[in-house]
Amino acid sequence: MSSEENLLPLLISTDQLEAALGEKNLLIIDVSCTKECYDQGHVPGAVFLDYKRLFCGEAPVANKLPSVEQLSQLFSELGLTRDSHVVAYDDEGGGWAGRLLWTLEMMGHNRYSYLNGGILAWRGDSKHQSQEQTQLVASQYEADILVPQVRIELDELQEKIGQTGFAIWDSRSEGEYKGTASKAARAGHIPTAVHYEWTRAMDKDNNLCLRDMAEVMSELETAGLNIDQEIATYCQSHHRSGFTWLLGKILGFKQIRAYDGSWNEWGNRQDTPIET
Numbered sequence: 273m274s275s276e277e278n279l280l281p282l283l284i285s286t287d288q289l290e291a292a293l294g295e296k297n298l299l300i301i302d303v304s305c306t307k308e309c310y311d312q313g314h315v316p317g318a319v320f321l322d323y324k325r326l327f328c329g330e331a332p333v334a335n336k337l338p339s340v341e342q343l344s345q346l347f348s349e350l351g352l353t354r355d356s357h358v359v360a361y362d363d364e365g366g367g368w369a370g371r372l373l374w375t376l377e378m379m380g381h382n383r384y385s386y387l388n389g390g391i392l393a394w395r396g397d398s399k400h401q402s403q404e405q406t407q408l409v410a411s412q413y414e415a416d417i418l419v420p421q422v423r424i425e426l427d428e429l430q431e432k433i434g435q436t437g438f439a440i441w442d443s444r445s446e447g448e449y450k451g452t453a454s455k456a457a458r459a460g461h462i463p464t465a466v467h468y469e470w471t472r473a474m475d476k477d478n479n480l481c482l483r484d485m486a487e488v489m490s491e492l493e494t495a496g497l498n499i500d501q502e503i504a505t506y507c508q509s510h511h512r513s514g515f516t517w518l519l520g521k522i523l524g525f526k527q528i529r530a531y532d533g534s535w536n537e538w539g540n541r542q543d544t545p546i547e548t
Contacts, residue, residue: 279357280385283482283522286397289359289387293317299356303368304391313401315361315387315394319350319408323368326375327509333537335509337378337423343415351409352381361387361394365471365480371514373521374530380418386518389481396479422517424504424529426537430544432504433463439497440465441505443516444535448508451548455508456539460548462506466496470512473519482522489523499525506531506538 280292292298293316300318302310303326310320325346328338338346352358358376360369366386373384387393395401424432432438442465447453449467451460461467473488474480482488489499497503503525507513510532520528531538538544 278383278385280359282385283388284359284385285388286394286399289315289385289394290399292359295357297353297355297357298359299350299352300359300361301350301372302362302391303360303372304363305368306363309363309391311403311405313395313403314391314406315359316400316402317406318361318402319406321346321350321372323362323371323511326368326371332540333533335511335534335536336532337375337417340415340417343375343379344413347379347413347415348411349408351411352413353411354381356381356383358384359387360384361390363391365392365474366390366515366518367470367511368514370516370518371511374422374510374514374517377422378417378419379415386522389479392479393481421527422529424531426531426533426544429462429504429531432502433545437501439501439503441497441503441513441516441520442467443470443505443507443512445469448535451546454539456535458539458542458546460539460546462538463545463547465506465547468492468495468497468516470507470515473515482519485523488519492523499523501525502527502529504529504531506534508535510534 302318303321327335360372362368449461475483505513505516517530
């Protein structure tokens with residue numbers, strides 16, 4: 273499906289979404305951190321998705337991509353069809369929404385948009401909110417991994433460290449990157465990874481909408497990330513890097529991939545190289 277046939281562009285404003293409400297095949301998915309946020313007020317017609325369903329939930333790395341069976345069940349429940357145009361948003365600037373859109377990309381479903389600023393922008397712009405539970409209209413969606421190259425797994429990542437034209441983007445906090453804070457058995461970062469914390473690209477004075485694109489691109493280039501590289505982004509569980517993957521897509525990065533194992537996998541093994 274070409275982007276020309278898409279209902280909406282990748283990054284949309286509250287005005288654009290408001291104008292599209294009620295369109296056939298529009299599926300709006302709220303991936304806010306809590307159901308309470310959804311109940312308090314959501315975009316009219318939006319269905320709620322518990323972000324934990326975007327994880328496989330199985331040891332040893334519970335945050336990895338769900339199985340095809342899990343994905344088929346989830347997206348059938350949500351009512352996804354091949355013709356659906358998905359609009360994703362959350363209440364934290366795009367982490368969970370990005371994780372959802374990355375999952376759709378993995379499945380070859382590229383009809384999707386991100387609502388810039390999510391529910392915070394929707395409320396900030398005084399758009400109408402619904403408090404009604406949107407009734408799910410189930411479909412029979414058969415998921416498949418059609419675009420595996422938007423994911424990078426541990427073995428390939430290890431092989432590519434230090435290769436020309438390949439860069440690693442660590443989207444965690446500075447403490448996690450430097451190794452002074454850790455949520456795993458070992459602290460530090462993947463060798464050669466450059467640090468650009470995920471929320472830096474968000475405008476905290478404008479409902480977590482994206483900051484000026486030219487400024488963000490300049491900061492990324494200064495950090496060592498540019499549009500022509502193959503880039504692997506990660507965090508702790510591919511939640512924060514859900515946003516940085518999405519940001520790379522919005523900025524036009526030619527090959528932005530995500531390491532969904534992230535630090536939960538890398539930092540809890542004893543055989544992976546680490547820098548601090």
